[in-house]
Amino acid sequence: MKWFNGVIDWRPVLALIVFWFGSVIAEEQGVNSLSDFQWCNRLILVEEANDPDQRVEALRQHAAGIDDRDIVWFVLGNQGIQSNLEEPGRDLQRDVRKTLRAQPENVSVVLIGKDGGIKQRSRVLDVAGIFALIDTMPMRQREMR
Incomplete structure (x- = not known):
C-alpha cells in the first residue's frame, strides 16, 4: 500500500470530492436566477397572459423531448408562473x-x-x-453522439 501513496497525487482527487459536495449542496439549496441554469439546461420562457394552460399543456405533451434536450420551461400568466420545476422560488420567478x-x-x-x-x-x-433549432446547435450535436 505504501507504493500506492507515491503513485497517486491526492490533491486533484480531494478537489474533485470538494467540488462534487459543493454542487450537491448548491442543488439542494435550489436556483435563484436564470443564470443558475447556465451550462446545465436550456430554457423556454413563455409569456401568456390570457390562456397559459394551453401553453403548459403543449409543453407537457412534449415532455420526453424536453427531458432529452435538458429544457426547463416557465410559462408566465396572470395567476403566476408554471414550470416543469417542482416549485420555482420567488427570486427565480422575478x-x-x-x-x-x-x-x-x-x-x-x-x-x-x-x-x-x-x-x-x-x-x-x-x-x-x-426542438429542430436546438438539434442544429453544436452543443446538442455533441450530446447526441
Whole structure:
C-alpha cells in the first residue's frame, strides 16, 4: 500500500470530492436566477397572459423531448408562473418576469441556450420548431453522439 501513496497525487482527487459536495449542496439549496441554469439546461420562457394552460399543456405533451434536450420551461400568466420545476422560488420567478418584460413588444416566447445566450425570440410557441433549432446547435450535436 505504501507504493500506492507515491503513485497517486491526492490533491486533484480531494478537489474533485470538494467540488462534487459543493454542487450537491448548491442543488439542494435550489436556483435563484436564470443564470443558475447556465451550462446545465436550456430554457423556454413563455409569456401568456390570457390562456397559459394551453401553453403548459403543449409543453407537457412534449415532455420526453424536453427531458432529452435538458429544457426547463416557465410559462408566465396572470395567476403566476408554471414550470416543469417542482416549485420555482420567488427570486427565480422575478428573474423570469424581468427577462420576458425586457423583450421587444411582440415577443412572447424566448429560447435561452445552455451558454446563457438568447437563441430565439418568437410570437408563438412552436415546440417542434424549438426542438429542430436546438438539434442544429453544436452543443446538442455533441450530446447526441
